[in-house]
Amino acid sequence: MTRFIFITGGVVSSLGKGLASAALGALLQARGYKVRLRKLDPYINVDPGTMSPYQHGEVYVTDDGAESDLDLGHYERFTGVPARKSDNVTTGRIYQTVIAKERRGDYLGGTVQVIPHITDAIKDFVRSDTDDNDFMLIEVGGTVGDIEGLPFFEAIRQLGLEVGRENALFIHLTLVPYIAASGELKTKPTQHSVKELRSIGIQPDIVLCRCDRPIPESDRRKIALFCNVREDAVIPALDVQTIYEAPLSYHVQGFDNQVLRAFGLRDAPEPDLSRWRDVASRIIVPEGEVKIAIVGKYTGLKDAYKSLIEALTHGGIANRVKVQMEWFESEIFEKEDAAVAHLEGVHAILVPGGFGERGTEGKIKAATFARERGVPYFGICFGMQMAVIEAARNLAGIAGASSSEFGACANPVVGLMTEWMRGNELEQRGVNTDLGGTMRLGSYPAQLVAGSKAAEIYGTTKIDERHRHRYEVNTDYREVLEKAGLRFSGMSPDGLLPEIVEYPNHPWFVGVQFHPELKSKPFEPHPLFASFVQAAVAQSRLV
Numbered sequence: 384m385t386r387f388i389f390i391t392g393g394v395v396s397s398l399g400k401g402l403a404s405a406a407l408g409a410l411l412q413a414r415g416y417k418v419r420l421r422k423l424d425p426y427i428n429v430d431p432g433t434m435s436p437y438q439h440g441e442v443y444v445t446d447d448g449a450e451s452d453l454d455l456g457h458y459e460r461f462t463g464v465p466a467r468k469s470d471n472v473t474t475g476r477i478y479q480t481v482i483a484k485e486r487r488g489d490y491l492g493g494t495v496q497v498i499p500h501i502t503d504a505i506k507d508f509v510r511s512d513t514d515d516n517d518f519m520l521i522e523v524g525g526t527v528g529d530i531e532g533l534p535f536f537e538a539i540r541q542l543g544l545e546v547g548r549e550n551a552l553f554i555h556l557t558l559v560p561y562i563a564a565s566g567e568l569k570t571k572p573t574q575h576s577v578k579e580l581r582s583i584g585i586q587p588d589i590v591l592c593r594c595d596r597p598i599p600e601s602d603r604r605k606i607a608l609f610c611n612v613r614e615d616a617v618i619p620a621l622d623v624q625t626i627y628e629a630p631l632s633y634h635v636q637g638f639d640n641q642v643l644r645a646f647g648l649r650d651a652p653e654p655d656l657s658r659w660r661d662v663a664s665r666i667i668v669p670e671g672e673v674k675i676a677i678v679g680k681y682t683g684l685k686d687a688y689k690s691l692i693e694a695l696t697h698g699g700i701a702n703r704v705k706v707q708m709e710w711f712e713s714e715i716f717e718k719e720d721a722a723v724a725h726l727e728g729v730h731a732i733l734v735p736g737g738f739g740e741r742g743t744e745g746k747i748k749a750a751t752f753a754r755e756r757g758v759p760y761f762g763i764c765f766g767m768q769m770a771v772i773e774a775a776r777n778l779a780g781i782a783g784a785s786s787s788e789f790g791a792c793a794n795p796v797v798g799l800m801t802e803w804m805r806g807n808e809l810e811q812r813g814v815n816t817d818l819g820g821t822m823r824l825g826s827y828p829a830q831l832v833a834g835s836k837a838a839e840i841y842g843t844t845k846i847d848e849r850h851r852h853r854y855e856v857n858t859d860y861r862e863v864l865e866k867a868g869l870r871f872s873g874m875s876p877d878g879l880l881p882e883i884v885e886y887p888n889h890p891w892f893v894g895v896q897f898h899p900e901l902k903s904k905p906f907e908p909h910p911l912f913a914s915f916v917q918a919a920v921a922q923s924r925l926v
């Protein structure tokens with residue numbers, strides 16, 4: 384029978400609940416258990432797809448095409464288990480399901496209420512698709528006490544009862560702040576947070592205490608006493624040098640031992656953490672450093688580029704170097720010669736995904752700089768589209784080249800795609816369809832040209848990668864662009880949608896229509912990122 388572990392948070396948000404969950408998943412996996420992680424998000428958007436990256440950070444896309452919470456990225460990077468649509472739900476989605484049933488008349492005249500209808504829908508979600516996993520780790524977004532979180536807390540309380548206490552575990556993550564003026568750690572916020580949780584009927588089994596320094600025995604004892612948990616079950620969650628050290632640190636603090644003990648699993652083998660040790664040491668003691676410029680639009684909030692940052696770090700792991708990321712708002716390059724001033728001296732340039740016209744001329748300038756100077760360039764999704772517009776304007780002489788995303792233009796080298804095949808099914812979109820959930824989303828196959836740089840990097844000519852975009856490079860311009868030197872080295876299997884472009888005569892210039900960063904793992908760096916960082920290392924020896 385699948386066991387459920389519920390992870391909640393208190394005191395403040397951003398304590399690293401997603402990471403704690405992912406690290407626990409990794410630890411259980413390292414002991415031979417099969418795990419899957421899930422996130423329940425109390426906000427009302429149906430999914431984060433329509434939210435600004437400034438509000439919500441990155442939208443993580445799954446193979447099966449869900450636009451989901453960025454914590455699913457942590458889960459996947461830490462466990463290697465591909466996330467699915469059924470791993471993330473929001474209040475909005477739950478209500479959408481319940482209201483659709485109500486409209487169909489499924490409630491047979493009954494009054495539809497938060498309890499039991501909404502809570503039942505949440506429970507159904509949590510219990511669906513659990514497969515043959517030993518553990519389902521269920522993270523509840525937000526903090527205890529939030530009004531919108533209440534139905535979720537009530538649902539997991541009921542679930543604890545229904546699956547039996549021997550099959551459910553509640554973990555609560557809180558903050559133990561250090562007050563400099565008095566030189567003390569404070570346990571009161573933790574006490575209050577657990578009190579809040581108990582007032583809605585949930586007694587945590589384990590309290591994780593985020594703290595910037597070791598927590599003395601006496602404070603742990605106090606927390607245990609007032610929160611009604613055993614002292615061993617008060618686990619310090621200390622700051623680490625890299626997130627990939629978290630499983631190691633949690634293991635030292637006894638986290639996985641306490642979890643297994645609570646389930647009565649006393650004879651589980653010790654975890655094999657060698658791969659985590661290797662990854663952490665490659666990050667903490669690198670053998671060199673490369674400087675990579677990231678030219679984007681949401682550079683003020685790093686969460687907007689979560690998977691990208693991790694994938695670059697993984698590229699560094701593969702090459703045993705530290706990747707120093709230099710962030711640039713692309714708009715600054717729109718001034719004459721600004722690109723040269725800022726980009727001279729970087730070892731590689733990456734233009735990530737993005738939406739909307741603002742800052743695009745700056746991204747195009749960055750692509751020109753990389754192409755002309757032979758500096759490694761990696762264009763991801765929007766970054767590929769900008770590189771293609773750059774090639775059209777500056778190599779093929781198509782002055783009016785642009786994307787129809789920015790309005791009607793003379794030469795839509797990048798245009799709105801209204802029809803494409805997904806497997807055997809035709810997907811169709813109109814100009815005025817909803818914005819939510821209507822992009823080309825999720826995993827699609829691509830065919831690479833044998834002998835191309837792309838095929839060499841992947842070591843194969845057949846790949847699958849995840850997409851999230853509405854526009855495509857327009858194949859009407861393929862011939863003229865190829866004549867100008869830009870090679871289309873990856874296409875959709877039907878040959879209609881360009882997936883990868885590259886310059887054969889450049890040290891490393893690759894644009895991809897998909898998001899390879901979503902599939903990179905610390906112990907399995909994505910080949911494109913490993914190769915890109917390797918090219919940056921080569922460039923660093925030249926400058």
Ligand code: GLN
Nearest residue numbers: 736737764765852853854
């Ligand atoms: N805005 C572009 C599109 O919709 C690129 C999207 C992206 O970079 N994810 O096609």
